[in-house]
Amino acid sequence: MDDHDPLASFAALLTDRGRFLLDEVREVEPAQELAVATRLRREHPVELVSAAIAQARWRQRAVGKFGGADAGRMFFTANGVEQATRATVAAYRAERFTELGVRSVADLCCGIGGDAIALARAGVRVLAVDRDPLTCAVARANADALGLDDLIDVREADVTEVDTSAYDAVFVDPARRGGRQGGAARWGSPQAFSSGGASVRGGGRVTGGRVFDPEAYSPPLSWAIDVALKAPHAALKVAPGIPHEAVPGDAEAEWVSDSGDVKEAVLWFGTEPGLVRATLLPGPRRLRGRGLPDPQVRPPGRYLYEPDGAVIRAHLVAEVAEEVGGGLLDETIAYVTADAVTPTPYATAYEITDQLPFSVKKLKALLRERKVGTLTVKKRGSAVEPEELRRKVKPQGPNSATVFLTRVQGAPTMLIGHPVQRQKSPG
Missing domain, CATH: 3.40.50.150 (Vaccinia Virus protein VP39)
Known part of the structure; x- marks a missing residue:
């Protein structure tokens, strides 16, 4: 086989020897690759061993896309994965x-x-x-x-x-x-x-x-x-x-x-x-889509809805707002707010317990008071990086919370709450 010809290298994998090597390296972890390759190269062409190990690595990466059964039988290229x-x-x-x-x-x-x-x-x-x-x-x-x-x-x-x-x-x-x-x-x-x-x-x-x-x-x-x-x-x-x-x-x-x-x-x-x-x-x-106009901007209600990314990309936030009877926190931000919780498959609902102007010091104090150790940070319309915020507030405790870094009618705002337990939604 010619290691400078990818087509020839791949064809060699389809031979009996190539398929034997694919079986040999099927479960090889990244940390084991060098040792396994060294052992196999004593009896098999170097290029063929390298090609088999590359396929094993790509197959492992492809499990998330194709499932274990198919990924374990399929073949890939680096770009193809x-x-x-x-x-x-x-x-x-x-x-x-x-x-x-x-x-x-x-x-x-x-x-x-x-x-x-x-x-x-x-x-x-x-x-x-x-x-x-x-x-x-x-x-x-x-x-x-x-x-x-x-x-x-x-x-x-x-x-x-x-x-x-x-x-x-x-x-x-x-x-x-x-x-x-x-x-x-x-x-x-x-x-x-x-x-x-x-x-x-x-x-x-x-x-x-x-x-x-x-x-x-x-x-x-x-x-x-x-x-x-x-x-x-x-x-x-x-x-x-x-x-x-x-x-x-x-x-x-x-x-x-x-x-x-x-x-x-x-x-x-x-x-x-x-x-x-x-x-x-x-x-x-x-x-x-039904061609609805942009939703009205309104003050934050008890619930915040985060539309699915496909809904946002499709410009169908207005359809979700109509479905849950809500409006926007800000005319440029795809967060919907409402006073009641309405099950919908097109957005995740959160119950909001606190609204604060953006302040790391105030957020840190509130989290300490609530004994929040698991903090989920979501942002839309904010330049603050979630990991940076977590380092600064140092959450500790048995409870969890979600903080939204966003804008409310143009003003940088923090909304703190937790996901609403998902209910069976119509449709």
Whole structure:
């Protein structure tokens, strides 16, 4: 095998010797890698041992996305582990496709095959396309390892040259890391938002000084939209921070979170043009936008609601405020306040016991009085870092509390309380 040829190195893992080594290193912990590698290299090629250990490490990291059973059989690349769609999210999207009557999908920019696997398990025939030879080899190996190779056809090609007319739907997951080089024109107008948290209407954020530019995707979003418009149905995966004005009017925009973490945004074609939706997994719980105006700003009530990140990104805080009969603490902050607790799956409710102007000294005294040793710090619209605040107040005691660092009608404020025990919510 040639250690300078990643494709040859990966192919060697699929041999009997390679699979033997994969079994040998399956349970190896990071601290044991050097000793195990030294032992195995006495009888096996150095490069093959290194490749097997790398796969073991990636498989362990992939358990959170794919579950132990699948991750232990699948193959990965360094980028593939990070960029693959979480299995629960991919399964939800596959279910949406089947609900639309889709029986075949052209999966463009398929990566290691996470979405293709979910589609095939839903009974959908998949053409999985990627231009990278190693990525395609890994996707083929995954289809074979999971017994889905009869439904997944992996093709190495430039996605812009693939004819998708024979398929019921198109799914495009363009590369969004690093962007494209050159002078691609911007499509849409990226927005910048404060580091204190997404605003009520501003779901996107600047991360690390980067602004999401849909035309910097590879391939560009404009190309993906052209392909989508030619298909009976289509789904385009985009960054959750995509500006709302970059969403075409003939698309449905859906923001998806899984267990409270925002995972992606998807532009759907052939469904409900103009609809904005937030989907929360598991469930799914689907909140439809109704075009409501921004909620009124009002004084803090007894309860504070923290909307799910997908709700905020989808600009549907107003829908949550209407559902719980509340208003905003501040016109630029996505915290909802109300006088009564109303169960909702789209926000976490907290009972507020204290409201103070921001002061480390006052907070420290209150926590000492309440014997709070476990302090959860949440912030939106505040520059204070949670860990720095914890160091300063030095919480001690058997009790717990949550402090919100935010603004109330423009004034820096601390709200102290605790989560309301979750009740069964309607819908």
